[in-house]
Amino acid sequence: MSPQRAADLARTLKALADPARLRLLSLIAASPTGEACICDLTGPLELTQPTVSHHCKVLVDAGFLRRDKRGVWAHYSLVPGAMQAVGADLPGVGKLVTA
Amino acid sequence: MSPQRAADLARTLKALADPARLRLLSLIAASPTGEACICDLTGPLELTQPTVSHHCKVLVDAGFLRRDKRGVWAHYSLVPGAMQAVGADLPGVGKLVTA
DNA sequence: ACAAGGCATCGACGTCCGTCGATAACTCTG
């Protein structure tokens, strides 16, 4: 595995390696509409609005969330297959796919 | 996803979310014998011996590496299926397996 | 035009993490 690819994968994993962000993704996934806005998440996560907004930005930058601003509200939804892609890449580190 | 499970998964992912540790796993996996000792890794990683030892300890504690001390040398080998297990768990966050 | 409310950004603080040099512990060799 090249240092470049290791750095990229590490940055992606670092975006997921936080309890608040994992719960955030889970909450959005569990939503009936498949999306949620910031004000829907501050309660369950027990975090302030700036903190939740920050976490959402991290996940958007990492390619796990999609932001759709409609009027005043910002609707966040999962990027389909993003997490599956990471999960599929992980075993490659331990196998002889060291290209 | 329960806060407890989120915290556990986050701790596991945090162990992987580092370029040096990903390369370390890859180097061990690419070894012909399937194992490597500290002195084999300091060169390719361009890190000092204490740092490599520290990273190995983190990966052992997280369940990704196995340590086998034979005489003076400490042989590290991958725990079979450990990374595959994490990869299989990741999509569960984005699906309605919110149990 | 003004007020209200949701969100993003900013600055700051405390904590955790990666890295290193120095040192100790342990094992084999002579």
Add this chain to the structure above:
DNA sequence: CAGAGTTATCGACGGACGTCGATGCCTTGT
């Protein structure tokens, strides 16, 4: 037993990260 070599641990330093309060932006409704 003394010496050399490998690894683990310790202490310290710099940087990154999660969190918050305060503030500004922007849209909606009156």
